Amino acid sequence: MVAPRGAGAWVRRAGLRRVEELAQGEATEVGDARVAAVPALHDPRRRPVGGPRADPLGFVVTAERRVYFAGDTDLFDGMAQLAPLDLALLPIAGWGPKLGPGHLDPERAARAAAIMRPRTVVPIHWGTLSPLLRPAGRWFSDPPTTFAARMAELAPDVEVRQIAPGDSLELPA
Numbered sequence: 118m119v120a121p122r123g124a125g126a127w128v129r130r131a132g133l134r135r136v137e138e139l140a141q142g143e144a145t146e147v148g149d150a151r152v153a154a155v156p157a158l159h160d161p162r163r164r165p166v167g168g169p170r171a172d173p174l175g176f177v178v179t180a181e182r183r184v185y186f187a188g189d190t191d192l193f194d195g196m197a198q199l200a201p202l203d204l205a206l207l208p209i210a211g212w213g214p215k216l217g218p219g220h221l222d223p224e225r226a227a228r229a230a231a232i233m234r235p236r237t238v239v240p241i242h243w244g245t246l247s248p249l250l251r252p253a254g255r256w257f258s259d260p261p262t263t264f265a266a267r268m269a270e271l272a273p274d275v276e277v278r279q280i281a282p283g284d285s286l287e288l289p290a
Contacts, residue, residue, distance in 0.1 A: 119145060119152050123171035141174060150180040155199060157190035159219035173219070177202075182288055185235065189242070191219050192229055202235035204288060208242030210260040223260045227267035230275055237276045237288065240264045 120128050122138040129136055137145050139154035146152075159173035175187045182203040189208060209226045216222055221229060223240075230238045243260040265277045280286050 119147065119154075119176065121154070121171035121174045139174070141172060147178075148180075150178050153177045153179070155185075156193055156195055157188050158193040159189045159191070175199075185233070187221070187229075187241075189219060191221060192225050192232075196229055196232045200233050200235070202233055203237065205230060205233055205235040205238045206241050207238055209240040209264045210243035223264035224267055226264055227271050230268060231271040234272065235275060237278055238268065239278050239280060239286065 118128055118133045118136045120136055120138055122140040125136045125138040139145060139152070141154050141156055144151055144153040153176065154174045155177050157173035157175045173189060175185060175190055177199060178184045178186070183201060184204045184206070185199055185202050186206045187208055207226045207229055208221050209223045210216070211220050226240065240261050261279045265279070268275060268277050278286055
C-alpha cells in the first residue's frame with residue numbers, strides 16, 4: 118500500500134502490513150510500475166475525528182500506461198503538468214449532497230479533464246455509499262450524467278467511461 122506521509126500507522130492498524138509513505142514529489146517502485154505522489158488540494162485532516170493528519174496527494178502510476186488517481190482534490194495549478202495520461206480517475210461528488218472546498222463536482226472535474234486531456238477519464242467518488250444512505254436522492258444519481266455532458270462540451274476528444282463501484286475496465290492498447 119502506498120499512502121501519504123503521516124497515514125502509514127493508521128493504514129497498518131487497518132490490517133495492511135506493507136505500507137510505504139510518500140510526500141509530494143516522491144516516488145516509489147511497485148513491481149514494474151513507478152508510483153509518484155503528486156499535489157492535491159484538500160484539507161489535510163481526515164474524518165472521522167482522530168483520523169490521521171496527512172498531506173493530501175494524488176498519484177500518477179506509470180508502467181505500460183500512465184494513470185492518474187486524483188484522490189480528494191479540487192482544481193489546482195499544475196494539473197496540466199500531469200499529462201500525458203492514458204487514464205484519469207477523477208472524483209465528481211462526495212459522500213453527501215454538499216461539497217466543501219477541496220472537492221471536485223461534475224463541472225470542476227470536467228474542467229480538470231479538459232486541462233489534463235487524458236485519453237480516457239473515469240468518474241469516481243459518487244454513489245459508493247448509496248446503499249447506506251437511502252433515500253440517496255438525485256445528488257447520488259445525477260453526477261455522472263452531468264459530468265459526461267460537460268465533458269462533451271469541454272473535451273469531446275476525451276473518452277468518458279462510467280463503471281459501477283466494484284467493476285473494472287480494460288484500457289485499449
